[in-house]
Amino acid sequence: MIRVGFLINPIAGMGGTVGLKGTDGVLAEALRRGAVPGAAKRAKTALSLIDGGPVHFFTCSGAMGEDALRETGITSFTVVYRGSEMTSEQDTRVACRAFIENNVELVLFCGGDGTARVIYEEAGDRLPVLGIPAGVKMYSAVFAVTPAAAAGLVNAITRDGWSGRPGSGHTGVLLRDTEVVDVDEDAYRNGELRTRLFGFAKSPGLPGFVQGTKQVWEEREEERAKDDIARFVYEIISATPEILYILGPGTTTSAVMQKFGVEKTLLGFDALKDCRPAGRDLNEKDMLALLERGQKARLVISIIGAQGSVLGRGTQQVSPDVLKRIGVENVIVVATPHKVRETPLIFIDTGDTALDRSFGNYIRIITGYHIAQRKGLGLPSGPERPEMTDP
Amino acid sequence: MYIFVQGILVGMQTRILLDEDQIPQKWYNIIADLPSPMDPPLHPATKKPVTPDDLSPIFPMELIRQEVSDRRYIDIPDEVRDVLRLWRPSPLYRARRLEQHLKTPAKIYFKWEGVSPAGSHKPNTAVAQAYYNMKQGIERLATETGAGQWGSALALATQIFGLECTIYMVRASYEQKPYRKSVMQVWGAECIPSPSTRTNSGKAVLEKDPDTTGSLGIAISEAVEDAKTHDNTNYALGSVLNHVCLHQTVIGLEAREQLAIVDEYPDVVIGCVGGGSNFAGVSFPFAGDKLTGKHPDIDIIGAEPSACPTLTKGLYAYDFGDVAGLTPLMKMFTLGHDFVPPAIHAGGLRYHGDSPIVSRLVHDGVMRAVAYYQNEVFDAAQMFARTEGLIVAPESAHAVKAAIDCALECRKTGEAKTILFNNSGHGDFDMSSYDAYYGGKLIDYEYPADLIRDSLGRLPKIP
Ligand SMILES: Cc1ncc(COP(=O)(O)O)c(C=O)c1O
Numbered sequence: 001m002i003r004v005g006f007l008i009n010p011i012a013g014m015g016g017t018v019g020l021k022g023t024d025g026v027l028a029e030a031l032r033r034g035a036v037p038g039a040a041k042r043a044k045t046a047l048s049l050i051d052g053g054p055v056h057f058f059t060c061s062g063a064m065g066e067d068a069l070r071e072t073g074i075t076s077f078t079v080v081y082r083g084s085e086m087t088s089e090q091d092t093r094v095a096c097r098a099f100i101e102n103n104v105e106l107v108l109f110c111g112g113d114g115t116a117r118v119i120y121e122e123a124g125d126r127l128p129v130l131g132i133p134a135g136v137k138m139y140s141a142v143f144a145v146t147p148a149a150a151a152g153l154v155n156a157i158t159r160d161g162w163s164g165r166p167g168s169g170h171t172g173v174l175l176r177d178t179e180v181v182d183v184d185e186d187a188y189r190n191g192e193l194r195t196r197l198f199g200f201a202k203s204p205g206l207p208g209f210v211q212g213t214k215q216v217w218e219e220r221e222e223e224r225a226k227d228d229i230a231r232f233v234y235e236i237i238s239a240t241p242e243i244l245y246i247l248g249p250g251t252t253t254s255a256v257m258q259k260f261g262v263e264k265t266l267l268g269f270d271a272l273k274d275c276r277p278a279g280r281d282l283n284e285k286d287m288l289a290l291l292e293r294g295q296k297a298r299l300v301i302s303i304i305g306a307q308g309s310v311l312g313r314g315t316q317q318v319s320p321d322v323l324k325r326i327g328v329e330n331v332i333v334v335a336t337p338h339k340v341r342e343t344p345l346i347f348i349d350t351g352d353t354a355l356d357r358s359f360g361n362y363i364r365i366i367t368g369y370h371i372a373q374r375k376g377l378g379l380p381s382g383p384e385r386p387e388m389t390d391p
Numbered sequence: 392m393y394i395f396v397q398g399i400l401v402g403m404q405t406r407i408l409l410d411e412d413q414i415p416q417k418w419y420n421i422i423a424d425l426p427s428p429m430d431p432p433l434h435p436a437t438k439k440p441v442t443p444d445d446l447s448p449i450f451p452m453e454l455i456r457q458e459v460s461d462r463r464y465i466d467i468p469d470e471v472r473d474v475l476r477l478w479r480p481s482p483l484y485r486a487r488r489l490e491q492h493l494k495t496p497a498k499i500y501f502k503w504e505g506v507s508p509a510g511s512h513k514p515n516t517a518v519a520q521a522y523y524n525m526k527q528g529i530e531r532l533a534t535e536t537g538a539g540q541w542g543s544a545l546a547l548a549t550q551i552f553g554l555e556c557t558i559y560m561v562r563a564s565y566e567q568k569p570y571r572k573s574v575m576q577v578w579g580a581e582c583i584p585s586p587s588t589r590t591n592s593g594k595a596v597l598e599k600d601p602d603t604t605g606s607l608g609i610a611i612s613e614a615v616e617d618a619k620t621h622d623n624t625n626y627a628l629g630s631v632l633n634h635v636c637l638h639q640t641v642i643g644l645e646a647r648e649q650l651a652i653v654d655e656y657p658d659v660v661i662g663c664v665g666g667g668s669n670f671a672g673v674s675f676p677f678a679g680d681k682l683t684g685k686h687p688d689i690d691i692i693g694a695e696p697s698a699c700p701t702l703t704k705g706l707y708a709y710d711f712g713d714v715a716g717l718t719p720l721m722k723m724f725t726l727g728h729d730f731v732p733p734a735i736h737a738g739g740l741r742y743h744g745d746s747p748i749v750s751r752l753v754h755d756g757v758m759r760a761v762a763y764y765q766n767e768v769f770d771a772a773q774m775f776a777r778t779e780g781l782i783v784a785p786e787s788a789h790a791v792k793a794a795i796d797c798a799l800e801c802r803k804t805g806e807a808k809t810i811l812f813n814n815s816g817h818g819d820f821d822m823s824s825y826d827a828y829y830g831g832k833l834i835d836y837e838y839p840a841d842l843i844r845d846s847l848g849r850l851p852k853i854p
Contacts, residue, residue, distance in 0.1 A: 235846035332842070337834075370843055371733050374697070374764060374835040 001054050002106065002158055002261050005099030006077070007119075009092060009111035010063040012134040013038040040068050041108035042147045045313055046132045047072040049151035054158040060095045079100075081246035089118050096122035106130060108146075108154060113181060116140040120180040120201045128175060129201045130154070139195055141178035141342070142203045148283065150243045153204045162204075176222045176338055177251045178203040181305045182190040197249050197267055205338055225336040229367040230255035233300060235335065238275060244266045244290055245272040246326070248301035248318075252334050256300065269317050284319045291325045299323070303365070306372070310363065311350050320352035328358050331389035334366045337373070344377045400524040404463040405487065407649040409480035412474050419640040419673040421748060422633065423463035424682045429633075429747060430435040430722035431711060435532035439721045449618040449626040451527040454520065457634040465637065467519075474518045474551055479641065483649035484814075490777040490798065497801035499794055500657070501814045502646045502673060503781070509574070511784065511816030513544030513629055520627045521548035531555040533617035535585065535610030537665065538564050538786060540572025540816055541629030546580035556580035557624075559613040561651065562605035564738040568820050574655045576722035585610040592616050604734045605851045607666075609740045612715035619717070630666025631712060631721075631746050639672025642813055647676050650811065650833035657689065659797055661812035663759065663789035664702060665739045666691040667746030673813035677749075678757055693749065694793035696768070699732035701725065701745045702753050702760035712744055723750040726838065733836040735765055736824035737785035761793055764835040768792050769828040772818070784816040785824050 040063065045349055047068060057077035059065030064258070068079050080098040081158075083091040096119055097109055107123055109115060110132040125127050131143035132150040144150035173324045180198040200219045204220070239244050247253040249267045257264035257272070263271050268281035271290055279286055299318065303310055310333055311318055323331075335343075346363060348356045364372045422429060431440035443455045457465060467475075486499040504512035518777075524532060532549055535558070536542030542558040551557040558580050563583040565572060575582040585605050586593035591611035596603055604607075607842030611628070618626035628635060643660075650656060660677045670693045680686040693702055699723050706851050710725035712718035725744045726732075732741040752758045765785075772788035775781065775793065781792060795813040818825065827833050 061686045166626050232842070232846065236842050239846050342835075364839065366839060366842070368733075370730060370839070371698075372839040385645060 001056055003102065003104045004057050004124075004154070005096070005102070005104040005107040005109075006054055006057045006059045006065050006113075007063050007071070007092065007095050007099075007107070008039050008043045008063065008068060009109070009115040009134070010039055012111040012115055016043045037063070039110045042134045043068045043132055044072050046110070046147035046151045047074060049148055050074075050154050052216060055154065058099050058104055060091070060278040064095065073077050088112075092118045093122055096266075099193055100127065103285050106154070106157065108132065108150065110134045111287050113138060113140050116180050116201075117182050117198050120199055123201065125177075125200055127202070129178075129288040130203050140179060140201075141277060141305055141339075142201050146154055157204060157224070172337070173204045174222055175202045176336070177201075179250075179304050195305065195309070200251055200266065204313075205309050205342065222336055222338055225338065225368060226252050226255050228257055228371075229334050229366055230367045232366060233332070236332075237272060241274045243273075243294070244278065244295050244297040246270070246287065246290075246299045246318075247272065248299065249304070250302040252302050252336070252382060253300055280319060284317050284322060287317060287322045288325070291322065296330075297326045298332055299326050300334060302334045303333065303335045303339055303343055303346060310346060310347040312348075318350075320350050320355050321329065323350060323355060328355070331359075331361055332366060337367045340365055340367060340375065342355040346375050347378050392621075403485070403487070404653065404852050405485055406679065407483040407485070407652055407769070409645060409648060411476050411480070413509060413645075414475055414479045415467065415492040415641050415644040416472075416695075417464040417466055418637045419644060419676050419679060420457075420460055420463055420465055420637055421679050421752075422461050424679045425465075425751070426682070428461075429751060430709075432719035432721050435716055435719060436727045436730075439718070445719070446474070446599040449528060449715070450613060451523045451625060453523040453526070457637055458632060458849065462793070467641075468522060471522050474514070474522075474548075474846065475641070478514075480645045480649075481506050481642070481693060483646055486775075486794075487781050489775060489795070492774065492778045493795065493798050493802065495777065495798040495802045496805060496807040497798040498807065498809045499812045500646075500650065500655070500799055500809065501794070502614075502642055502649075502811070504642065504669065504713070505781065505783070505787075506812065507544070507818035509540065509543040510819060511540040511544065511640060511787075512642060512672060512813070513541045514547055515641055515672065516629070516635045516668065517544035517548035517627070518551070518739075519638045520634075521552045521554055522544065522667070524625050524627070525552040525554055529554065529625045530621065531621070532627045533557045533559070533614040533624055533625045533628065535559045535561070535565070535614045535619075536571075536582075536629065537561050537607045537610075537741055538784065539568050539574070539820065540739055540784070542553075542580070543571060543574045543578070545595045545627055545629070546575040546578035546582075548746070549580065550578045553689050557614075557617060558582045559585035559589075559593075559610040559617075561585055561607060561610050561738060561741070563734040565605075567738070567823055570820050574820070577775075585613050587613060589613065590616040592713075593718070595776070596714070602638050603731070604712065606731045606732070607727055608712075608714035611713035612717055614673070615713060616715070617716045628666075630668040630742070630785065631744065632683045633746075633846070635666075635668045636675065636746055636748055639668045640675050642669065642672035643674060643676035646673060646813075648812060650809075656686065657810050657811035658808040659692065659810045661692045661694060661790050661793045661810065663737075663740065663786050663793075663815060664745065664749065665786060665814075666742050667693070667749035669813050669815040671746055671749055673811070674758065676714035677811075678752055681757055691752075691798070692793055693758060693760040694749075694789040695760055695762050696732075696735055696737055696740050696836075697762045697787065698735045698766045698838060699726065699730075699741050699743070699780070700760075700838050700840070701743065702750070703762045703836055705743075705745075707750060707754050710744060721747045723747045724753065731782065733834070735836060736821065736833065737765075737789065739786040741742060748775050761796075763789055763792050764837070765833045766828070766835055769825070769833060771795050772825075773828075781814070782818045782825075783814055785821055788813040790814065 271279040473745035705724035
């Protein structure tokens with residue numbers, strides 16, 4: 001029996017149907033334009049695919065969870081929070097605290113990036129969080145690709161347990177670090193994507209083995225892969241101490257820093273020179289100062305968000321100016337095999353199109369010790385891979 | 392042979408065949424035509440050149456003699472030629488439909504080694520090796536296999552000559568291609584996933600990494616250890632060594648005859664490269680023509696995976712042939728004997744080193760190499776299957792890709808080059824790999840050579 005906190009943000013996803021992007025702060029306008037709540041429907045799709053037997057849900061009253069559970073015929077649940085009719089951020093927050101008090105081992109929620117951020121603020125990086133996508137914009141990596149995929153992951157947890165725990169062998173569901181990304185909705189409504197990395201949650205992911213075919217692959221558990229990458233990057237940095245290394249946000253780059261005995265700012269950019277810290281949480285001006293006088297530098301950066309931006313407009317510290325000084329050939333992208341697999345589209349969006357193009361059609365991603373993968377770089381509109389089928 | 396209908400050439404020959412009695416009588420030993428001797432293999436402990444006595448615990452005397460021979464031609468025993476009759480001479484095809492599809496002025500010929508019972512070129516040497524071991528009274532052979540092609544070939548050959556056979560199969564392939572194991576069983580061999588707990592080398596690897604996908608380097612350590620620790624048992628290697636390359640030269644010798652029948656001599660010769668044996672087999676007779684000045688301009692190209700780019704990104708240095716360091720040190724292109732290549736589907740090309748002769752010829756500029764990603768290789772295999780009908784092994788598909796690229800280049804330049812490539816095996820047991828390709832699951836691995844070089848402090852360690 002696993003204990004799952006379950007919550008719906010009933011107004012998530014409403015803006016999209018009436019031509020608004022996101023609902024935070026524009027709910028009244030959305031309702032006026034005739035938006036219909038869609039989150040409940042997507043949540044029910046997921047619930048109907050979950051093998052209910054071994055799950056006990058802790059949830060909220062009415063539209064925030066209880067209704068959907070009832071309507072899909074699930075009876076094993078306890079309402080631990082009674083909220084208001086017009087739900088708000090505060091409801092999500094308090095419900096989440098109630099889940100934690102009830103020792104849930106997973107928070108399953110249906111909502112958008114805004115909901116993800118609020119839950120992350122409460123759950124932190126200890127309690128696993130899994131999103132059923134409902135909002136119009138899902139840049140955070142805590143979301144499963146579809147409601148069905150979310151159900152599949154819950155079923156995998158009840159069937160195989162968590163990877164790395166006793167008895168689970170290779171089959172358990174692994175925990176991966178997932179970026180919680182906050183999108184500036186005002187800017188987004190004006191057609192501009194400006195994301196901010198908010199933090200790293202823990203979310204369930206498929207095991208490191210491709211299921212069904214029982215094929216053994218290079219993808220191993222996340223932590224292991226992360227350590228392989230960190231070991232490789234550590235050796236590169238140690239052997240080229242004269243180069244200034246700027247490490248971007250994330251847990252993989254943190255693992256690299258750890259090998260030097262240095263604590264990394266999780267969300268910021270830190271620098272290393274001569275294997276020693278050369279700056280913490282750098283802004284654009286700090287970086288430009290470090291790059292004075294032709295200092296040779298490399299930027300080590302991970303893939304951020306479900307949409308897979310490598311240098312998005314959210315990473316404003318690394319301005320086009322900074323990047324030009326470092327040189328695109330000196331950008332080392334790192335990501336675990338799992339992250340690469342779960343990210344169908346990888347793109348670079350620095351705000352300077354010519355600079356974006358100078359990365360070429362492909363990007364090399366370090367995915368292990370002495371191992372890299374080549375991936376096609378997409379425009380945010382769709383991936384590209386030159387086909388060879390017709391000469 | 393050529394039929395003209397109203398001035399248009401139709402019905403040209405597609406398969407160029409030789410009779411059974413045209414199976415070569417002798418293997419061609421390219422060492423005789425090298426301008427200077429090869430750097431000798433070194434003993435792993437003493438670092439002195441190995442002597443025949445060092446090798447005799449695991450190889451029969453005749454193979455050791457061939458390994459170090461500098462005679463230009465070496466007789467193929469009648470008993471071996473008799474077995475080769477089961478599928479040799481293999482056909483040479485003109486890939487006319489592929490040419491038309493590519494709209495290339497180039498002529499593409501390929502040697503089809505998929506007609507052997509085991510499905511690849513590997514039995515060409517397996518038969519010879521089993522024969523010489525049998526002659527010396529050996530009862531069992533131990534070997535490794537990557538994709539399963541070599542294991543199948545040795546299983547077949549040992550069955551024919553009445554030997555037992557133990558095969559350590561790289562675990563990634565063992566699970567990707569379960570029917571290869573069944574094939575080996577049909578031919579009476581025992582097939583074990585490697586690393587295994589049978590050997591100390593296997594145990595050591597498993598202790599460090601219980602989830603390892605294995606590699607050819609590890610499996611070789613296991614098989615060598617097995618042979619060293621059992622008196623009645625010898626070791627057999629499916630590639631890399633001089634005598635293996637020697638046995639494979641029947642491919643190129645036949646191809647040269649077959650091309651002569653249609654009045655051709657290739658401008659380009661191509662093969663895929665794992666340990667280098669099929670590439671050696673198809674190309675050495677032509678490389679010999681190049682070395683001796685008969686055809687100085689021929690372009691000889693080895694195609695390897697970007698995930699394991701030994702010839703294009705490796706170092707030319709002395710290194711071990713296996714992970715545990717049990718084999719002699721050989722001068723070759725290497726990515727380091729401890730490199731475990733990512734689990735690409737061309738399992739037979741996952742080897743950190745390469746044939747010392749092929750390495751030497753690449754180093755000397757007699758041959759060159761190119762590297763390809765998995766997806767583009769399967770794109771090529773698909774095109775080949777849809778034009779020529781044959782579904783090739785993922786390994787062979789690297790050669791197909793190189794041939795297609797070469798033909799497309801000809802379309803650009805307008806040159807009507809004659810291209811010969813070796814099509815080393817069929818893909819009948821590789822359909823899970825094709826499935827992965829269609830499922831979008833093939834990862835384009837690459838070897839970050841620049842960063843690895845940096846990480847070694849720009850001073851790679853040579854053992
Ligand atoms: C069909 C096929 N081609 C090529 C190879 C590569 O080996 P080599 O380079 O020795 O020819 C293999 C090895 O397993 C193979 O099975």
